[in-house]
Amino acid sequence: MQLTSALIVLSTLASAHGFRLVDNWSGPSFFDQFSFFTGNDPTHGYVDYVDRGTAQAQGLIGTSGQTVFLRPDSTNRAVGRGRKSVRLTSNKSYNQGSLIIADIGHMPVGCGTWPAFWTVGPNWPSSGEIDILEGVNNQNKNQVTLHTTAGCTMAGVGRDQWAIADALNCDVNAPNQFPNQGCSNVDQNTNSYGQGFNNIGGGVYATLWDASGIKVFFWWHDIVPQDVRNGNPNPAAWGKPTAVFPFGSNCPASHFQNQQIVINLTFCGDWAGSVFSQTCPGDCIAFVRDNPQAFRDAYWAINSVKVYQQ
Ligand SMILES: *[C@@H]1O[C@H](CO)[C@@H](O)[C@H](O)[C@H]1NC(C)=O
Ligand SMILES: *[C@@H]1O[C@H](CO)[C@@H](O)[C@H](O)[C@H]1NC(C)=O
Ligand SMILES: *[C@@H]1O[C@H](CO)[C@@H](O)[C@H](O)[C@H]1NC(C)=O
Numbered sequence: 333m334q335l336t337s338a339l340i341v342l343s344t345l346a347s348a349h350g351f352r353l354v355d356n357w358s359g360p361s362f363f364d365q366f367s368f369f370t371g372n373d374p375t376h377g378y379v380d381y382v383d384r385g386t387a388q389a390q391g392l393i394g395t396s397g398q399t400v401f402l403r404p405d406s407t408n409r410a411v412g413r414g415r416k417s418v419r420l421t422s423n424k425s426y427n428q429g430s431l432i433i434a435d436i437g438h439m440p441v442g443c444g445t446w447p448a449f450w451t452v453g454p455n456w457p458s459s460g461e462i463d464i465l466e467g468v469n470n471q472n473k474n475q476v477t478l479h480t481t482a483g484c485t486m487a488g489v490g491r492d493q494w495a496i497a498d499a500l501n502c503d504v505n506a507p508n509q510f511p512n513q514g515c516s517n518v519d520q521n522t523n524s525y526g527q528g529f530n531n532i533g534g535g536v537y538a539t540l541w542d543a544s545g546i547k548v549f550f551w552w553h554d555i556v557p558q559d560v561r562n563g564n565p566n567p568a569a570w571g572k573p574t575a576v577f578p579f580g581s582n583c584p585a586s587h588f589q590n591q592q593i594v595i596n597l598t599f600c601g602d603w604a605g606s607v608f609s610q611t612c613p614g615d616c617i618a619f620v621r622d623n624p625q626a627f628r629d630a631y632w633a634i635n636s637v638k639v640y641q642q
Pocket of ligand 3: 356
């Protein structure tokens with residue numbers, strides 16, 4: 333008996349790979365973990381972020397089994413600040429040694445949309461921002477981006493570690509980059525974002541933030557590693573990430589602190605608005621204002637968010 337329980341304890345420890353589950357959010361209690369941001373969109377989107385009561389009453393949040401839904405108003409012509417939507421910020425914040433695993437079944441798509449699953453620390457950009465899943469309009473490739481103060485660059489990072497680099501300097505005020513461009517990896521997989529992502533039933537985004545830096549991994553559901561399915565994540569066995577941002581003299585780890593998880597969907601604004609005409613008809617704000625039915629597919633379906641710590 334004693335030997336058996338000792339073996340069970342040993343095998344539990346051995347399978348833990350150094351990561352312990354600290355948060356496991358899904359189902360109706362998911363929304364208890366977040367605050368509903370109701371201010372004006374800092375990125376100048378045409379959006380009216382509503383509080384929890386309003387979101388509930390208007391069907392903008394809900395659950396089906398353990399899956400959580402966040403959707404914009406897709407019934408009414410927009411008035412005032414813009415189309416009604418939700419933006420959630422986790423009450424808890426996380427530090428180095430964290431692994432955030434989000435299982436997402438569907439993400440907002442379509443003209444005018446700018447959804448993001450991301451993290452941000454206080455006194456932006458002093459504590460850094462990690463954009464894990466983000467894009468605009470009809471994009472089909474995910475862009476993982478960091479935003480920091482001066483002194484964090486990926487310019488010295490080996491090219492083999494990167495997909496297509498949009499920009500290398502993570503500093504939001506970097507010379508020769510757009511304001512607040514940050515440093516980013518664009519995934520070359522067209523299932524990593526938007527309609528392509530939804531067509532395959534979504535997938536799992538894992539963000540590992542440890543002493544070596546920040547790595548983001550993406551798997552569609554068929555290829556999620558067994559250790560992730562089992563709740564014993566083993567990043568060492570995962571192979572090449574979709575994005576890698578090493579820490580070092582190029583970017584001291586101190587650029588990232590106290591990250592809160594944010595899930596948002598805005599419309600138009602600094603990014604979606606400025607490139608709207610490349611793939612979408614007419615004027616972004618008029619389109620978002622006048623076509624509620626165009627936003628029926630602009631919803632998040634989140635199966636779970638789990639956070640592990642070293
Ligand atoms: C998170 O913060 C909101 C207020 O913004 C609060 O209503 C909620 O109870 C908090 N959740 C937890 C788990 O503390
Ligand atoms: C939405 O998310 C992006 C994350 O990349 C962020 O830059 C932007 O401020 C957010 N917009 C808002 C405030 O909803
Ligand atoms: C997380 O919670 C879900 C739903 O309650 C549960 O089925 C699952 O086993 C939990 N996962 C882990 C790794 O504990």
